[in-house]
Amino acid sequence: MLLCTGYAWNTMSDLETRITQLGGLGLGGAKDGAVDILLVGTDSRTDAKGNPLSPEEIKLLRSGEEVATNTDTILLVRIPEDGSSATAISIPRDSYVHVPGIGMSKINAAYGTTREGVRARAVEAGQSPEEAEKEGTLAGRKALVDTVANLTGVQVDHYAEVGLLGFVLLTNAVGGIDVCLNAPVRDPLSGARFRKGVQTLNGPRALSFVRQRHGLPRGDLDRITRQQAFMASLTQKVLSAGTLTDPGKLSEMQNAVARSIVIDDGWNIISFAEQLKDLSGGRVKFATIPIVTEQGWSEDGLQSVVEVDPQAVKTYTSDLLTPKQTGGDTQRGDFKVDVVNAGTIDGLGSNVANILTNKGYQSGETSSGKADTKDSVVYAKENGDAARLLAKDLGGVKVVEDPKLADDRLKVILTNTYAGPGGLGDTGDQTDNTPASERVGNKRPPITAGNEGPMCVN
Numbered sequence: 001m002l003l004c005t006g007y008a009w010n011t012m013s014d015l016e017t018r019i020t021q022l023g024g025l026g027l028g029g030a031k032d033g034a035v036d037i038l039l040v041g042t043d044s045r046t047d048a049k050g051n052p053l054s055p056e057e058i059k060l061l062r063s064g065e066e067v068a069t070n071t072d073t074i075l076l077v078r079i080p081e082d083g084s085s086a087t088a089i090s091i092p093r094d095s096y097v098h099v100p101g102i103g104m105s106k107i108n109a110a111y112g113t114t115r116e117g118v119r120a121r122a123v124e125a126g127q128s129p130e131e132a133e134k135e136g137t138l139a140g141r142k143a144l145v146d147t148v149a150n151l152t153g154v155q156v157d158h159y160a161e162v163g164l165l166g167f168v169l170l171t172n173a174v175g176g177i178d179v180c181l182n183a184p185v186r187d188p189l190s191g192a193r194f195r196k197g198v199q200t201l202n203g204p205r206a207l208s209f210v211r212q213r214h215g216l217p218r219g220d221l222d223r224i225t226r227q228q229a230f231m232a233s234l235t236q237k238v239l240s241a242g243t244l245t246d247p248g249k250l251s252e253m254q255n256a257v258a259r260s261i262v263i264d265d266g267w268n269i270i271s272f273a274e275q276l277k278d279l280s281g282g283r284v285k286f287a288t289i290p291i292v293t294e295q296g297w298s299e300d301g302l303q304s305v306v307e308v309d310p311q312a313v314k315t316y317t318s319d320l321l322t323p324k325q326t327g328g329d330t331q332r333g334d335f336k337v338d339v340v341n342a343g344t345i346d347g348l349g350s351n352v353a354n355i356l357t358n359k360g361y362q363s364g365e366t367s368s369g370k371a372d373t374k375d376s377v378v379y380a381k382e383n384g385d386a387a388r389l390l391a392k393d394l395g396g397v398k399v400v401e402d403p404k405l406a407d408d409r410l411k412v413i414l415t416n417t418y419a420g421p422g423g424l425g426d427t428g429d430q431t432d433n434t435p436a437s438e439r440v441g442n443k444r445p446p447i448t449a450g451n452e453g454p455m456c457v458n
Contacts, residue, residue: 016268016269016270018254018258019048019257019258019261019263019269020048020049020258020261020262020263021262021263021264021265021267022138022141022159022262022263022264022265023264023265023266024138024142025138025141025142025145025156025159025264026142026145027145027156027157027158027159027264027266028155028156028157028158028266029155030154030155030157032154032155032321033080033081033321034078034079034080034081034154034320034321035078035079035081035157035158035272036076036077036078036079036154036155036156036157036158037076037077037079037156037157037158037159037160038074038075038076038077038144038145038148038156038158038159038160039073039074039075039076039077039088039160039161039162040071040073040074040075040111040141040144040159040160040161040162041071041072041073041074041161041162041163041167042071042072042111042161042162042163042164043072043163043164044163044164045058045061045163045164046163047163047165047166047259047260048163048166048258048259048260048261048262053165057165060165060168060203060204061164061165061168061204061207071093071107071108071110071111071112071144072093072108072211073090073093073210073227074090074091074093074107074108074144074148075088075089075090075091076088076089076091076148076152076154076156076317077089078154078317078320078321079276080321083275083276084283084331085283085284085285085331085333086276086283086284086285087285087286087287087320088228088231088284088285088286088287089152089287089288089289089316089317089320090224090227090228090286090287090288090289091107091148091151091288091289092107092220092221092224092288092289092291092294092306093106093107093108093220094106094107094108094220094304094305094306095107095151095289095291095305095306095308096296096298096305096306096307096308097147097150097151097308097310098147098150099113099114099143099147100143100146100147100150101114101117101143102114102143104298104299106298106303106305107144107147107148107151110140110143110144110147111140111141111143111144112140113140114136114139114140114143114144115136115137115139115140115143116136116140117136118132118135118136118139118140119132119133119135119136119137120132120136122135122136141159141161145159150310151289151308151310151313151314152289152313152314152317153313153314153317153318154317158263158264158266158267159262159263159264160261160262160263160264161261161262161263162260162261162262163260164207165259165260166256166257166259166260166261167203167206167207167210167260168203168204168206168207169203169255169256169259169260170203170234170253170256170257170260171201171202171203171206171207171234172202172203172252172256173249173252173253173255173256174234174237174238174249174253175237175249176200176201176202176203176206177200177201177206177230177233177234177237178198178199178200178201178233178237178453178454179194179198179199179200179201179206179209179226179229179230179233179454179457180197180198180199180229180453180454180455180456180457181194181195181196181197181199181456181457181458182196182456182457182458183196183458184196185212185215187208187212187214187215189212189214190208190211190212190213190214191204191208192208192209192211192212193208194209197456198453198454198456206230209226209230210223210226210227210230211223212226216458217458218294218458219294220294220306221288221294222457222458224288225447225457225458226457226458228286228288228447229286229447229454229455229457231286231449232284232286232447232448232449232454232455233449233454235284235449236449239284239449283331283333283334283448284448284449285333285360285447285448286447286448289308289313289316289317290308290309290312290313290316291306291307291308292307292308292309292312293306293307294306294307331360332359332360332361332389333360333361333362333448334362334386334408335361335362335386335390335408335409335410336361336362336363336364336408336409336410336452337353337356337361337362337363337364337390337409337410337411337412338364338365338366338367338409338410338411338412339352339353339356339364339365339366339367339411339412339414340366340367340368340369340371340411340412340413340414341366341367341368341369341414342368342369342370342371342413342414342415343414343415343416343417343418344416345416345423345424348414348418348422348423348424349366349367349368349414350366351422352394352412352414352418352420352421352422352423353366354422355421355422356390356393356412359393361390361410362448364409364410364411371413371415373400373413373415374415374417375397375398375415375417376394376397376412376413376414376415376417376418376420377397377398377399377400377412377413378390378391378394378397378398378399378400378410378411378412379399379400379401379402379405379410379411379412379413380399380400380401380402380405380410380411381401381402381403381404381405381406381407381409382401382403383399383401386410387399387410390410390412393420393421394412394418394420394421395419395420395421395423396420397412397418397420
């Protein structure tokens with residue numbers, strides 16, 4: 001939200017003077033072709049200025065009053081220097097990694113464990129509690145930055161942190177966010193009580209939605225998928241003209257950001273957001289680092305962890321900046337693809353549609369029907385780069401012009417002659433040859449901010 005609305009805030013000159021900034025993190029310096037942002041969500045019960053939340057605000061969060069500094073949401077956002085796209089990469093909080101000064105540990109302990117150790121030693125050395133707290137917090141943030149850099153091979157350029165209250169305020173500022181669930185859920189631990197289907201959540205209910213992990217089929221990985229689906233809906237709403245042109249909403253968002261977000265002091269938000277003013281929803285993707293297994297164990301055998309291969313993670317993040325050449329400026333994420341199964345092969349349409357979303361296209365309608373042709377074809381408004389790219393992705397089907405289609409819409413007709421990816425003769429893996437810039441980890445359909453309506457999740 002901070003990045004996407006910064007350009008609209010250009011007339012609100014006091015934003016940068018009100019937002020909390022911090023230094024000493026050793027950010028930037030790498031010329032790797034991208035701006036890399038570490039976005040952290042914490043369990044903090046304070047605001048961005050360090051002020052304790054009121055009892056009413058604590059009650060609003062439904063999270064108890066205990067002091068906490070867990071970093072339960074960790075995202076690395078990679079944005080090519082031309083600002084044409086953005087990929088937010090989730091790092092599971094239980095990823096078992098090397099933390100400087102600690103050794104092998106869950107990554108969400110990098111911040112809190114380092115912070116508490118430095119704080120305690122500072123107090124023992126005679127520093128005041130306030131100074132010790134400040135020193136410990138800075139050390140915790142730096143430890144997390146360094147840990148993410150070691151895992152991903154990416155030099156972090158900027159840092160942004162938001163606490164629980166900030167999440168609630170930002171959600172309410174845009175008038176709530178639409179989400180969709182595959183089934184109803186009731187979890188007393190997180191306060192999550194939701195019906196099946198699409199629904200609009202206010203701040204406190206949205207917090208329960210993204211924090212639930214008990215009772216989900218894939219545990220914390222399903223929670224990550226929820227967070228990504230939520231952020232996609234949030235990004236889509238912020239990018240909409242109705243939000244960016246509403247002075248009331250912009251003012252409320254500005255107040256929410258000033259109260260709840262911490263950023264590094266070397267970051268000119270207004271200038272940077274201006275670079276992203278042409279960013280479309282289809283070019284904002286959400287992904288997860290590749291994992292070895294979600295059922296790993298720590299070295300001492302006492303903790304269940306998510307096992308990761310640092311080299312595979314480094315390759316993944318590097319591939320985000322080296323996408324397969326598509327011809328000109330054509331981006332798969334700019335186009336929505338409808339798939340029609342006009343043959344007699346059950347499931348062909350949904351199979352191919354899933355493959356296309358894995359390749360980065362926006363998900364359109366999938367249906368069955370009749371066709372005026374015996375051969376599989378791609379319909380497009382004109383025989384342009386996007387149509388030819390889609391035809392190539394489908395194994396070389398022909399392109400037919402249809403002036404009735406919108407500029408950003410493509411249509412695939414599949415018949416029994418279809419022999420491309422997802423067809424009867426294709427028994428191989430459909431994602432291994434797709435670069436990381438155009439897919440989501442763990443072979444799940446990608447979540448982007450360009451879909452119509454929220455993506456349904458567990």
